[in-house]
Amino acid sequence: MRRFLTIILSLVILSSTFLGTAYAEKVFRWSGSWGNTWDLSFHQGFIWVHMMGLTEGLIKWDKDMNPVKGMAESYTISKDGTVYTFKIRKDAKWSNGDKVTAYDFEYGIKYILSPKNGRGSFFGGAWYIKNAKDYANAVISDPNQVGIKVLDEYTIQFTLDGPHPDFLTTCALPTLYPMHRTSIEKLGNKAFDAGNLVTNGPYKLVGYTPNVEYILEKNPYYYDADKVEVDKIVGKLGGDPFLMYRRNEVDLINVGAAQLPVIEKDPILKKELITFPQSTVNLMYFSYFEHPAFDDRRVLTALQKAIDKEKICKFVYRGLAKPAYSVVTDLIPGSTANDPEVVEKFRFDPEAARKLLAEAGYPGGKGFPTVHFLIHSGQANDPLILAVKSEWEKNLGIKVIIDNYEQGVWSVKRFEIQSEPTFTFSGASYLYPDPAAPLTLNYAEGCLVASLKTKDLVEKVRLEKEQTEALKAGDEKKASELAKRIHNIIYTRSTPEARKILSLVQQAQRTTDPKKRLELYRQANKIRDINMYSSFPLVQPMSARLVKSNFEVPFNKYLVGFPVGFAYIRTK
């Protein structure tokens, strides 16, 4: 009997110790994302969650955003920098246990490029692949012409349209991801539902309620699963993040200037606050309109010198921003944002601004046309826009009218020809630290357009509209004639500086020597920052987030609002 009792007792003790040391699941919950599909071909904002943990490219970013080998175990780059050959690691597995092969990459990238599937806003490195653009734009219909070749089950080769040193880092981005062919061909759209989505990254998607939340769980087949610490990621897509954070319902939120005073007063929150720079610039752009005043560099300089960015950063952003003098932030190599010459030229100086305006024929703002800010309903309460308005009215004596439109109407209206001088506001972000990220070829060509006189710009837009009409009517001949005329305007009436930028970028794209390449981009940046006036950089906002003290989350200066990768989250 006694023995029996002892056995029972020891059993109880055993089981209780077992329960006591039972593995506690580590869950990381965060707030501040949105989305509408997990299909990579719709590569917009939400897809970055793929990048943070669901799907992994040949290359991935380490926690400091350096490109390191992901699905690739090795790679070679041809001498001329145009052919990339990757060897895929043998232990790479999909979340259902299937092995990841070169065919999956070929299938995935072509799926994303195919015009028959979704189309997103960002192509990144996929654009560099030979014929990829033409295939994506339905100019050619044969996917075999795209420069992707499977050499064997574990080897894939990309042929680019030129040497693009940043191709490697863009392999970490979603447009160059593999996709799981069998499940997509079998399930169609349902393949992207939670539970069905097959991924090859550190996590798999186990739950998704649109507008509410998504749940990721550790992918046991991931080759580096041992190093992944958090078992479960919960992303909350709504609610009041600040309330949820204080209720301990989430571990990480992004905060803005509005919450700072509350955080500052709370000793615990204050300790949990992390701020870091972000590769985003808030800008104002010219819309299409015709007015000689806006062809006058004195006016354009005056307009910029009349905005007290320091003050705006201090009061509007409560220190969560710094003045911006370039559209390319100083987080991008080759940026000239802090170049003294650039800063000096556009530094706040109301006296000088008024003088410039007077010289241009508008003393005290007299005779200056009314300026319109074309904004959408989401910007209606943006203090930055109101601040610029008041700065211009106060410092230059000009009149600003804010026109507020519904978002959809606004997106169309801002590309129409305006009857009066008009500006729009938006932000520009660069996704990875490479000089080529902002200075793409089309951006450099855009500089040509941006340097046109307002009259020429309006003419170009008119011709483009005609061209669209002609194409719609099926008049190919007229359309191509118009195309020639447009081309002509852009190349003959643009400024020499703009053409210089284009040639520097073209040169840089052919240059493989990293130092020389960087120098070429730097020169292009500086010319643009000093001589280009089509957009006014305003401020470079900073990211601020609250993170519970038991988590260590590496931050990402480039993917605005996202952690760098869930696999790098550490618990304390």
Add this chain to the structure above:
Amino acid sequence: MTQYIIKRIGWIIFNLLVLSLIAFILIKNVPGSFLELQILIGQAGTMGTGLTISEVEKVRGVETEMMKRWGEDVPLWQQYLTFIKGLVTLDMGPSFRWPTQTIEEIIANTFPVSFTIAILAVTIAIIIGIPLGVLAALKQNSWIDYLVSALVMVVSAIPNYVMAVFVIFLFSFWIPILPTYGWGQPKNYILPVLAMSFGPIGSIAGYMRTSLLDALKQDYIRTAWAKGGTERHVIFGHAMKNSLIPLVTILGPMISHLILGTVFVEGMFGVPGMGQYFSQAAGSRDYPLMMAQTVIFGLILMIMNLIVDIIYFFLDPRIRVSRR
């Protein structure tokens, strides 16, 4: 009665057709189409995404591909017929904004949620609002009446997002017993339902108060007193019966409104309802979803009215007997 209902249903179908046609014309005429927005985003979004000048013309090819994908490569009247066909066969295809979900799936997933929440909110509003209104009416011009009237004013004037924050503070901070956010457990219903029931409590209490006061002034109430009725007999047996009937008429629109008009509460508490889908549909020019939304809204409103009329039919002998 059955004949009447059949006739009404016929009307509903006819009205829906007219409604959807008008909506279709209006929606297609709002500046900015889904495709335009997509292409514009492609050109003007994140830097480093666009096309070089020589490539711009080529994009037209994509446009036709995309138009084909979204069924916009055919004339408008054909697009409308396709929509109607989809509506009838319950196969309306994918949403534009939510490309991997079909309209039917979206509605099948979200309608039950929105409907349940709305019904719960109205039930609570009835349970609380009616006694409040009765109390105020019976104690007319007393402090209770003033208190109730003030309460009615306050809760009907305060928008439900303020109420949402209020209930979060109440039940998640001061009395920390409920989560502010999430879905899936019964307790997740409490706060959104509560936040949404305040407005209806106000209107039901207010409505009840006036209609009961009105009923109490009627001659037949004096008759009931003269017959020796106690308060229970007169107020609950006679006056309430009359004042509850008109209340039914406000419940129909109230429920339809709650089913569709809960965007903020949904977003705040993480309720996977219809409201958010629909509110985002317009902004992104998600035509199929916008059309579905219009039809659903019309349908819910008309069905609710029909149900109200049927209930009215059973409650009010004047209508019931004369229709017979």
Add this chain to the structure above:
Amino acid sequence: MDLLLSIDNLNVYFYRSEGVLKAVDGISYNLHKGEVLGIVGESGSGKSVSVLSIVRLLPANGKIVDGSISFDGKDILKLSMNELQDIRGKDIGFVFQDPMSSLNPVITVGQQVMEPLLWHNLCSREEAYKRAKNMLGMVGIPFPEERMKEYPFQFSGGMRQRVMIAIALICNPKLLIADEPTTSLDVTTQAQIIRLLKNMRSELDMSVILITHNLALTSNFCDRLIIMYASNMMETGGTKDVLNTPSHPYTRFLLDAVPDIEVEKELVPIPGTIPDLINPPEGCKFHPRCPMSMDICRTEKPPLFPVGDGHYSACWLCGRE
């Protein structure tokens, strides 16, 4: 005969924003068992208010400020709500002026007739049903069983008034108060209703107070009459005495307005208007319209002077003689 109801110096005031309105200004009368009393007067003279006071059913802003009402030995004004409810509908039946609005539109007629029995716990539901059916038959409603299931809107005005009478009589009351039961009905129906009331009174042996504009209706039904004018009792006495030898100028006016007593005819308006009751004239309330008024009439209120056996008149002319 035994005394059933005794009203002494009843004063009822209404508190209105413009001031205090004396709706009943010191009225006293007695009613004996089995007696039929007619109260006659122009609209607004206080007839309804005076009888509503008997069951304390005044509108919320009306108040009995003075006087006493004793019914069947009970001091009505001192009764608790429960005791009062016990009397209402059981001992005193009430028939209101407007049969169209006095019945609840959403409750069946049968239920409404049964309610007084049920509410006073006088009998079981089945019994109440039987009695209601009989009563409806008695008041002249054909096919009572079927019609009990129907709603008031399915009844004509006269039929509804019969239902009202059935409701008032279902508990066999000691007193029936009929407040202008025929005003809103057409002439033939009026006569039918009065005939019905007369029959029911003799069958059920109760007292009746009949309020009317129409003197003609009183002559072969009422035992006694009270003539009211501007909240005051002007003349009272046996019906024959009052109608044949009217001693108050106002009564004479009323009679002149009815050329042939046997012909049923609406009251013809008397020249001049009823005085404003918030600021009533001093002295005799009738003096502004009275062709015989004297100086004293303008300053002093005439008391009720006896002018015959149980016949009184509130007129200085009668006091002099």
